[in-house]
Amino acid sequence: MSLAAYPRIADWITAQDGLLLVRTGKVDIGQRISTALIQIAHEELGVPFNRIDIATVRTDKAPDEGMTSGSNSIEQSGKAVQCAAATLRATLRKRLASKYGGAPEEWALADGAIFLPGTNHRFPVIELIENLGKDDLVDPAALPVARPYQSPPRPRMRGIAEMVRGGHAFIHDLDVPGMWHARVVRPPHVHARLNGVPETARARLAAKGLHLIEDGSFLAVVGPNEWPVVDQAQKLAIACDWDVGKGLPETDVFTLLNASKSARFHAPKAAPTKGPIPEPLVLPDHTARYERTYQLHGSLGPSAAMAQWSDGVLTLKSHSQGIYPLRESIADSLGLALEKVIIEHMPGSGCYGHTGADDAAFEAALVAMAHPDRPILLKWSREDEHMWEPFAPAMAVELAAKTSGRSITAFSAEVFSDTHRGRPRPGPKRAGPGKLLANRFRETPIGPTPAAPNMGVHAGMHRNLDPVYAIENKRLVKNLVPDLPHRTSAMRCLGAAVNIFAIESFMDTIARKSGADPIAFRLSHLDDDRARNVLLTLQDQLSHWPDLTEATGRGVAFAQYKNAMTRVAVAIELTVNDMAEIQLHRAAIVADAGRIVDAEGLTAQLEGGLVQAASWALHEEVKWDRDGIQTRDWDSYPVIRFDNIPKVSVTLQDQPDEKSLGAGEASPGPTLGAIGNAVFDAVGLRLTRLPFTAASIRQAAYH
Amino acid sequence: MGARHLVTLTLNVNGEMRRVTSDPDTPLVYVLRDEFKLKGTKLGCGLEQCGACAVLVEGAPVLSCVSPVSAFEGKSITTIEGIDANDTGSRVQAAFVTYSAAQCGYCTAGLVVAATALLDDNPSPNRVDIAQALTPHLCRCGSHPRVFRAVKAAAKS
Ligand code: FES
Ligand code: FES
Numbered sequence: 081m082s083l084a085a086y087p088r089i090a091d092w093i094t095a096q097d098g099l100l101l102v103r104t105g106k107v108d109i110g111q112r113i114s115t116a117l118i119q120i121a122h123e124e125l126g127v128p129f130n131r132i133d134i135a136t137v138r139t140d141k142a143p144d145e146g147m148t149s150g151s152n153s154i155e156q157s158g159k160a161v162q163c164a165a166a167t168l169r170a171t172l173r174k175r176l177a178s179k180y181g182g183a184p185e186e187w188a189l190a191d192g193a194i195f196l197p198g199t200n201h202r203f204p205v206i207e208l209i210e211n212l213g214k215d216d217l218v219d220p221a222a223l224p225v226a227r228p229y230q231s232p233p234r235p236r237m238r239g240i241a242e243m244v245r246g247g248h249a250f251i252h253d254l255d256v257p258g259m260w261h262a263r264v265v266r267p268p269h270v271h272a273r274l275n276g277v278p279e280t281a282r283a284r285l286a287a288k289g290l291h292l293i294e295d296g297s298f299l300a301v302v303g304p305n306e307w308p309v310v311d312q313a314q315k316l317a318i319a320c321d322w323d324v325g326k327g328l329p330e331t332d333v334f335t336l337l338n339a340s341k342s343a344r345f346h347a348p349k350a351a352p353t354k355g356p357i358p359e360p361l362v363l364p365d366h367t368a369r370y371e372r373t374y375q376l377h378g379s380l381g382p383s384a385a386m387a388q389w390s391d392g393v394l395t396l397k398s399h400s401q402g403i404y405p406l407r408e409s410i411a412d413s414l415g416l417a418l419e420k421v422i423i424e425h426m427p428g429s430g431c432y433g434h435t436g437a438d439d440a441a442f443e444a445a446l447v448a449m450a451h452p453d454r455p456i457l458l459k460w461s462r463e464d465e466h467m468w469e470p471f472a473p474a475m476a477v478e479l480a481a482k483t484s485g486r487s488i489t490a491f492s493a494e495v496f497s498d499t500h501r502g503r504p505r506p507g508p509k510r511a512g513p514g515k516l517l518a519n520r521f522r523e524t525p526i527g528p529t530p531a532a533p534n535m536g537v538h539a540g541m542h543r544n545l546d547p548v549y550a551i552e553n554k555r556l557v558k559n560l561v562p563d564l565p566h567r568t569s570a571m572r573c574l575g576a577a578v579n580i581f582a583i584e585s586f587m588d589t590i591a592r593k594s595g596a597d598p599i600a601f602r603l604s605h606l607d608d609d610r611a612r613n614v615l616l617t618l619q620d621q622l623s624h625w626p627d628l629t630e631a632t633g634r635g636v637a638f639a640q641y642k643n644a645m646t647r648v649a650v651a652i653e654l655t656v657n658d659m660a661e662i663q664l665h666r667a668a669i670v671a672d673a674g675r676i677v678d679a680e681g682l683t684a685q686l687e688g689g690l691v692q693a694a695s696w697a698l699h700e701e702v703k704w705d706r707d708g709i710q711t712r713d714w715d716s717y718p719v720i721r722f723d724n725i726p727k728v729s730v731t732l733q734d735q736p737d738e739k740s741l742g743a744g745e746a747s748p749g750p751t752l753g754a755i756g757n758a759v760f761d762a763v764g765l766r767l768t769r770l771p772f773t774a775a776s777i778r779q780a781a782y783h
Numbered sequence: 784m785g786a787r788h789l790v791t792l793t794l795n796v797n798g799e800m801r802r803v804t805s806d807p808d809t810p811l812v813y814v815l816r817d818e819f820k821l822k823g824t825k826l827g828c829g830l831e832q833c834g835a836c837a838v839l840v841e842g843a844p845v846l847s848c849v850s851p852v853s854a855f856e857g858k859s860i861t862t863i864e865g866i867d868a869n870d871t872g873s874r875v876q877a878a879f880v881t882y883s884a885a886q887c888g889y890c891t892a893g894l895v896v897a898a899t900a901l902l903d904d905n906p907s908p909n910r911v912d913i914a915q916a917l918t919p920h921l922c923r924c925g926s927h928p929r930v931f932r933a934v935k936a937a938a939k940s
Contacts, residue, residue: 240879684926
């Protein structure tokens with residue numbers, strides 16, 4: 081897809097001033113895509129790492145690759161860069177061979193040079209590339225270079241040396257002459273509107289040399305120094321007179337997650353259709369319902385953006401994962417021509433999906449347009465991010481199965497959820513602007529945009545709803561539930577986290593009830609050899625783990641992300657202590673991500689996904705009441721910390737001749753399943769609602 | 784109001800005496816970042832809950848996002864930018880690089896500072912000691928397993 085829109089080599093790789101510049105529309109959000117792209121160019125062209133760089137991702141310069149999400153970067157951008165580099169290699173070899181002799185394959189590339197061994201024909205690769213035609217096309221069939229060695233590459237992570245010295249520039253660190261700081265003054269909750277700003281509060285701001293931006297109920301404080309802006313914005317939020325209306329709805333979200341008002345779709349092979357919904361299974365042998373409450377992305381560094389409005393052009397810096405759709409939505413919101421809005425990506429804190437990044441960019445734009453020619457750096461507070469980021473939706477999954485002996489003969493899954501697509505994407509009825517938070521509060525409000533069902537394959541809530549197991553008769557249904565309490569959007573794995581948790585808990589239950597070993601039971605439902613190898617490798621590792629002690633349990637789970645990407649098996653060992661708290665001891669991950677580009681980066685993604693999922697499983701829960709969101713910081717919204725990190729081992733099954741597969745979201749689903757299964761193994765309780773807090777474990781024990 | 788509250792303070796930052804004119808109630812991290820342009824210290828919560836803003840004060844780890852700058856006059860402050868003046872600090876940095884102990888890197892400066900303080904205090908910590916020292920710090924990317932490996936390696940080297 082990336083290559084089809086950008087077919088020229090120069091769209092992906094250029095050479096300039098002795099450097100090879102890799103161009104991409106994908107942004108590095110801590111997933112090490114830039115390290116992987118550099119590794120690919122290095123392997124194909126033999127250019128040393130320190131002579132390869134990644135071009136800044138900017139809407140007016142880089143290829144538009146849409147969103148950086150869904151673990152697609154390596155399969156889209158990675159594939160494009162690999163083909164472009166492989167085409168370059170073939171072109172250089174062919175030209176030099178016809179000029180100086182030798183067969184094209186005899187020409188070798190290493191240390192930045194291309195040479196014919198045994199002769200003194202040796203040329204610098206970068207210079208040759210500089211002199212190639214600018215319109216040469218990428219050969220989409222160009223094969224990656226054969227790997228001369230066994231072990232997959234482990235390139236040094238781009239940026240790490242700066243990170244440990246505090247020198248890696250995040251968007252929060254921007255500091256340019258004349259810059260002012262801005263902070264939004266938030267209402268108590270999303271339904272509150274401004275009655276007025278008291279005169280005393282205005283006077284206090286003026287006395288401090290600060291300005292107030294007002295557009296309906298959208299308020300922001302702006303001024304030259306950061307701390308007074310931060311301090312006064314917080315005070316002003318309390319001083320303002322807000323009409324709080326009826327407040328937030330307090331209904332239990334899990335009772336709302338049902339089919340009565342939902343848009344329902346039959347989704348065979350996780351591809352929604354408009355066809356009739358098949359009848360439920362008659363007299364199933366097993367049924368269960370699994371749930372997860374609203375959770376946060378909870379970036380460590382709150383969202384931020386820089387904006388400047390000069391000569392009719394709005395220039396933004398943002399850590400959004402989708403700077404192209406964001407640009408369209410901002411241009412539409414402000415009535416600007418598209419080319420009058422330029423967005424450049426800059427690193428933010430790790431995001432794991434759609435956070436406040438896009439909203440912050442638009443808010444910075446609103447402030448900047450009120451103060452022409454002045455660079456504005458707008459940052460969200462911790463409380464802003466906790467209360468106002470779009471949450472991962474609350475979900476429910478209802479499963480049913482018929483079995484015969486030790487095999488599943490029929491299976492049904494129904495998923496219930498709000499949308500996972502809250503990103504500001506342009507669409508009918510100003511859908512893009514309607515998804516930018518500030519637009520709801522402006523004088524002329526826009527939005528919220530009602531959710532439209534995502535009909536993509538393995539998209540949204542139905543990602544991994546289809547078990548990867550060989551079961552003949554499957555009934556898969558998605559339910560988009562309207563009118564739920566909170567704004568929601570994409571978080572790492574989308575529906576796959578909860579769907580895999582549900583399926584893998586269910587597999588465990590059925591295996592145990594039919595007297596089968598959980599791994600053997602899964603193997604008996606798997607045809608795919610690569611999947612089986614992953615599970616068999618895990619099984620072998622587990623046989624070396626020491627015997628279990630009291631109240632300790634082990635659980636395993638398996639999934640293949642989107643039934644097409646990385647295959648991952650996870651084992652977890654944990655204890656449930658006397659306080660009903662879960663203590664994680666050890667974890668093993670076995671993964672097959674195809675041809676490995678960056679083994680260290682891949683390992684880090686798999687480990688990081690396991691830790692994040694452990695945090696979801698043990699702690700994470702958004703709470704609210706009529707007066708607003710009550711989880712506003714890391715005390716009221718606890719997350720995993722260093723005192724409960726298991727020892728993790730990661731085993732990679734390299735497949736040098738297969739294509740490279742996305743892995744950023746492959747481990748969380750199986751981790752959730754493995755933790756639930758380990759809790760059952762430890763104390764005999766089947767927990768079906770995430771998170772598994774001590775209170776919920778105690779409650780399950782009483783029932 | 785406003786300007787009349789400003790005072791001039793002298794701070795010892797990374798071995799250098801530096802003067803700043805500031806509202807004495809400003810939390811230290813804003814002075815480090817905005818006045819001294821030492822942007823390595825991060826702000827994650829402003830509530831002493833996440834560890835992103837850790838610096839050393841007289842060699843001990845301190846969160847800099849709440850306590851007012853006036854409380855630090857006359858004390859020696861080390862930020863991530865100055866941590867390599869200490870041999871332990873540069874060992875910790877090297878180990879974090881070797882073990883790729885970061886993903887987005889937002890938590891990294893705080894962790895390097897805390898790990899340096901730990902190793903200065905206890906040159907051969909076990910896993911529990913490391914966990915205890917780092918529990919005030921959050922990492923949302925899940926770099927924890929690599930951070931454990933890096934701190935252990937720095938202790939041995
Ligand atoms: S910013 Fe100081 S502890 Fe979070
Ligand atoms: S590496 Fe991203 S928060 Fe720790």
